[in-house]
Amino acid sequence: MELADMLRLVPTLILLGIGLMLAIAMLRGKVGSLSVGKDGLQVKNNEAIQVQSMTLARLLDGFIVDLDGELLDFAHGRTRALRKPMLQLLNEFNLAPDGKRNICFAMAEPLNEAVRQNKFKVLLRPANVNSYIGRLVKRIREEYEFLSMEHGRETCPKDGSPCAGYPGWEELEGGIARLLMDGWAMHIKDHVVKICEKKMELYQMYKASYEELGDNVRGNIASDCFEKNRNYIRELQGGM
Numbered sequence: 001m002e003l004a005d006m007l008r009l010v011p012t013l014i015l016l017g018i019g020l021m022l023a024i025a026m027l028r029g030k031v032g033s034l035s036v037g038k039d040g041l042q043v044k045n046n047e048a049i050q051v052q053s054m055t056l057a058r059l060l061d062g063f064i065v066d067l068d069g070e071l072l073d074f075a076h077g078r079t080r081a082l083r084k085p086m087l088q089l090l091n092e093f094n095l096a097p098d099g100k101r102n103i104c105f106a107m108a109e110p111l112n113e114a115v116r117q118n119k120f121k122v123l124l125r126p127a128n129v130n131s132y133i134g135r136l137v138k139r140i141r142e143e144y145e146f147l148s149m150e151h152g153r154e155t156c157p158k159d160g161s162p163c164a165g166y167p168g169w170e171e172l173e174g175g176i177a178r179l180l181m182d183g184w185a186m187h188i189k190d191h192v193v194k195i196c197e198k199k200m201e202l203y204q205m206y207k208a209s210y211e212e213l214g215d216n217v218r219g220n221i222a223s224d225c226f227e228k229n230r231n232y233i234r235e236l237q238g239g240m
Helices: 003-027 046-081 083-090 097-117 129-152 169-213 216-236
Strands: 031-037 040-045
Touching: 046 083, 046 097, 046 169, 046 216, 083 097, 083 169, 097 129, 097 169, 129 169, 169 216
Parallel strands: none
Antiparallel strands: 031 040
């Protein structure tokens, strides 16, 4: 073969070499796909795409954690907000300030435990909320009766006579149940809906980003999470 013929083969050999390297890279998962456009050969780098997709996933996870924290902060705030109407309810009875504060703390503890459990998306549905409030009222009653029993053992520091007893539970139960429903549960339910709506906006936005990168796995997960939050809203609002 003459030198001129060998030189003519050089471009072909180079292309064959490049093709072989790209084929090996694709087999190893480093190259996602090849395409030819007006700017020439386009190579998608799988490793770069994975890094971008993982970065998006971490950002999304961070936003979701922040929203969950926002809900818990709001729920704890609603528990604290019950203190004033509870004191107003107790003002109808002849109780010392310390007794009123103790009763408020007794009511707050079961509610704070409910916030820590954070099962609001299920328990605040219309079909569940009445029984849920009933269980919370029962927990508060247990705390109240323990306080009342301990208070009955105390004596007045002035003359040693027995302290005035706490009002009977039946005098408080209806007012406490109304406070829990109207001043606590319904406010938290509305905020759960708002948080779900914010999550839906995030999942929709990140789903589009994943699809642009070609990450269909994370795109499908974002789509599933979007639907899950839409169902939470529908169930909390009593829809089918």
